[in-house]
Amino acid sequence: TTTTTTAYSVQVPPPPVNLLLPSDAVALLTFRSKADLDNKLLYTLNERFDYCQWLGVECVQGRVVRFVLEGCGLRGVFEPNSLTRLDQLRVLSLQNNSLAGPIPDLAGLANLKNLFLNHNSFSGTFPLSVLSLHRLRTLDLSHNNLTGSIPTELTVLDRLNYLRLDWNRFNGTIPPLNQSALEIFNVSSNNLTGPIPVTSTLSQFGISSFAWNPNLCGEIINKNCRSTSPFFESSTGVASPPSPLLQNAQSQGVVLSPKKHKRFGVILGFVIGVLILVPAVLTFFVLSKKRREQGSSKSTMLSSEAVNINGTDATIAPQVVNNELEVEEKKTPGAQLREKSGNLVFCAGEAQIYTLEQLMRASAELLGRGTIGTTYKAVMDNRLIVSVKRLDAGKTAITSGEMFEGHMEAVGVLRHPNLVPIRAYFQAKEERLIIYDYQPNGSLFNLIHGSRSTRAKPLHWTSCLKIAEDVAQGLAYIHQASRLVHGNLKSSNVLLGGDFEACLTDYCLAALADSSTTDDPDSAGYKAPEIHKSGHRATSKSDVYAFGILLLELLTCKPPSQHPFLVPTDMPEWVRAMREDDVGEDNRLGMLVEVAGICSLTSPEQRPAMGQVLKMIQEIKESVMIDDEARNSCTGYS
Ligand SMILES: Nc1ncnc2c1ncn2[C@@H]1O[C@H](COP(=O)(O)OP(=O)(O)OP(=O)(O)O)[C@@H](O)[C@H]1O
Numbered sequence: 057t058t059t060t061t062t063a064y065s066v067q068v069p070p071p072p073v074n075l076l077l078p079s080d081a082v083a084l085l086t087f088r089s090k091a092d093l094d095n096k097l098l099y100t101l102n103e104r105f106d107y108c109q110w111l112g113v114e115c116v117q118g119r120v121v122r123f124v125l126e127g128c129g130l131r132g133v134f135e136p137n138s139l140t141r142l143d144q145l146r147v148l149s150l151q152n153n154s155l156a157g158p159i160p161d162l163a164g165l166a167n168l169k170n171l172f173l174n175h176n177s178f179s180g181t182f183p184l185s186v187l188s189l190h191r192l193r194t195l196d197l198s199h200n201n202l203t204g205s206i207p208t209e210l211t212v213l214d215r216l217n218y219l220r221l222d223w224n225r226f227n228g229t230i231p232p233l234n235q236s237a238l239e240i241f242n243v244s245s246n247n248l249t250g251p252i253p254v255t256s257t258l259s260q261f262g263i264s265s266f267a268w269n270p271n272l273c274g275e276i277i278n279k280n281c282r283s284t285s286p287f288f289e290s291s292t293g294v295a296s297p298p299s300p301l302l303q304n305a306q307s308q309g310v311v312l313s314p315k316k317h318k319r320f321g322v323i324l325g326f327v328i329g330v331l332i333l334v335p336a337v338l339t340f341f342v343l344s345k346k347r348r349e350q351g352s353s354k355s356t357m358l359s360s361e362a363v364n365i366n367g368t369d370a371t372i373a374p375q376v377v378n379n380e381l382e383v384e385e386k387k388t389p390g391a392q393l394r395e396k397s398g399n400l401v402f403c404a405g406e407a408q409i410y411t412l413e414q415l416m417r418a419s420a421e422l423l424g425r426g427t428i429g430t431t432y433k434a435v436m437d438n439r440l441i442v443s444v445k446r447l448d449a450g451k452t453a454i455t456s457g458e459m460f461e462g463h464m465e466a467v468g469v470l471r472h473p474n475l476v477p478i479r480a481y482f483q484a485k486e487e488r489l490i491i492y493d494y495q496p497n498g499s500l501f502n503l504i505h506g507s508r509s510t511r512a513k514p515l516h517w518t519s520c521l522k523i524a525e526d527v528a529q530g531l532a533y534i535h536q537a538s539r540l541v542h543g544n545l546k547s548s549n550v551l552l553g554g555d556f557e558a559c560l561t562d563y564c565l566a567a568l569a570d571s572s573t574t575d576d577p578d579s580a581g582y583k584a585p586e587i588h589k590s591g592h593r594a595t596s597k598s599d600v601y602a603f604g605i606l607l608l609e610l611l612t613c614k615p616p617s618q619h620p621f622l623v624p625t626d627m628p629e630w631v632r633a634m635r636e637d638d639v640g641e642d643n644r645l646g647m648l649v650e651v652a653g654i655c656s657l658t659s660p661e662q663r664p665a666m667g668q669v670l671k672m673i674q675e676i677k678e679s680v681m682i683d684d685e686a687r688n689s690c691t692g693y694s
Pocket residue numbers: 423424425426427428429430431443445476492493494495496498499544548549551561562579
């Protein structure tokens with residue numbers, strides 16, 4: 057007789073193969089068929105339980121309990137009725153891929169505890185099926201294109217410990233979350249409106265959890281709700297106290313329907329706008345005309361002496377010569393923007409969530425001095441923390457004001473999970489500032505060379521692989537999304553973000569400076585030979601060279617100044633000698649060293665493009681089964 061266990065010895069015509077497969081294998085194969093458009097996952101089934109060995113899969117007694125495919129270059133869709141059949145799944149992570157389309161119904165994943173779908177291109181609305189996953193502790197949907205509102209019913213997930221919805225396009229109000237277990241929470245960079253609910257849980261989070269939502273208000277972000285709009289309904293359904301004008305209308309017997317409330321709000325806003333703006337604009341023009349007539353050349357200006365950097369704590373205080381807005385005769389788009397935002401130009405169309413004055417009042421801590429400027433950590437009075445790079449006037453003197461604005465407008469729109477975003481810039485006479493997000497976990501330089509006592513050995517090779525992939529992704533994005541190049545890649549310009557992801561900073565700034573003034577022995581080792589020889593400007597191929605050197609630095613724990621001069625064929629031996637404790641990883645390491653070797657070839661024409669380098673690294677990643685321990689060390693940098 058023929059049974060299902062002898063499915064491969066055929067005496068009678070076999071039933072369709074799907075009927076013979078365990079349902080978990082069918083679920084995985086169905087998922088792969090729609091998500092893995094580039095056939096990166098080599099899922100073949102020779103034996104009945106082969107699927108438990110597939111990349112990213114972990115089973116207990118033949119049932120899939122973890123499915124983790126992070127940064128695998130998946131660029132299809134998440135097929136409904138595929139993974140959702142894995143009813144024993146505890147962990148599902150598809151983060152850092154390019155999956156698109158809606159998130160399907162996940163209600164079948166009744167045992168799910170951790171769900172990471174962040175850093176993809178999912179669209180559609182918040183997946184309501186998640187609300188039925190009562191065991192859920194971690195939910196990360198950040199960095200997608202999700203729209204619509206955040207459901208109030210999220211409050212029912214009482215085990216929720218980690219909730220990230222940042223970098224989407226959610227609108228509406230924030231639900232009054234009050235789960236005592238919630239420790240990580242972020243809804244920044246959305247389109248949320250209204251007051252931040254005052255619950256004991258939400259009140260413990262800082263401004264960075266809510267930032268970059270232009271119409272959000274509340275004490276946490278230091279924004280008065282009534283001044284934003286008198287008609288916000290709070291998320292608990294209780295309206296904020298009406299404005300005095302509205303009270304007046306009501307006391308006179310005018311009854312306003314909710315719709316009329318809105319219309320009344322618009323009319324009121326318009327009337328107030330006209331009443332305030334017209335005199336303000338008139339005053340502004342009269343003042344500036346008077347000033348021009350007096351031939352005044354005074355402007356809001358920061359003086360280099362104004363930054364007190366004695367010790368670690370300082371205040372970036374502007375020496376305000378004249379507290380009026382700087383008005384230039386010829387108005388470039390940047391100049392008009394400057395007028396609008398009080399001289400601080402916010403990039404990528406982002407809303408101005410702080411002013412120059414707030415920034416200047418911030419307490420500042422010196423982070424370090426670089427080749428073209430000095431970097432500070434600035435903590436503003438609204439508790440927002442940013443990093444301010446103060447360019448050295450002499451070093452960027454070759455770049456005119458207009459060129460600087462044009463350049464910053466091009467660089468400031470770059471947005472990628474592996475780039476530290478430039479939020480704003482400022483320039484006045486002798487003063488140029490660039491404002492970045494502050495990265496809390498230090499730089500790759502510190503991680504590799506920081507405390508020698510704790511980090512005497514090179515990083516685990518899987519950590520190297522993850523960092524290399526992050527850096528390659530950031531660089532490839534710059535090259536593909538713009539005609540710009542990084543121009544100053546080195547380990548101190550690779551910062552570690554909140555999730556220890558590697559993010560590039562200082563990108564595209566080298567072009568502002570005269571290269572003869574920026575020679576620095578620490579950077580010299582990353583410079584491609586053609587730049588050393590003829591002082592050529594950086595190119596995408598010199599970025600690739602620097603990447604090769606950085607990869608060797610990662611693998612060997614040796615700064616470029618200590619790299620022996622090697623041809624690619626000698627590199628594997630040197631790297632192996634530097635990692636003598638590593639056993640059994642020769643093959644994988646060998647592949648990474650090979651990538652470093654071809655990136656750092658002397659001739660720029662022979663070096664691959666950054667997109668190709670990224671592909672090579674991703675292929676190495678896919679060619680190995682990353683076991684659980686290695687995966688953990690990937691994010692923990694063991
Ligand atoms: N956004 C940031 N968040 C946290 N630390 C930062 C940030 N930007 C820079 N740093 C750190 O501040 C220090 C000084 O940075 P800076 O860019 O001024 O100099 P550098 O990177 O050493 O040289 P270069 O100017 O050539 O890039 C470095 O240790 C860097 O890692």
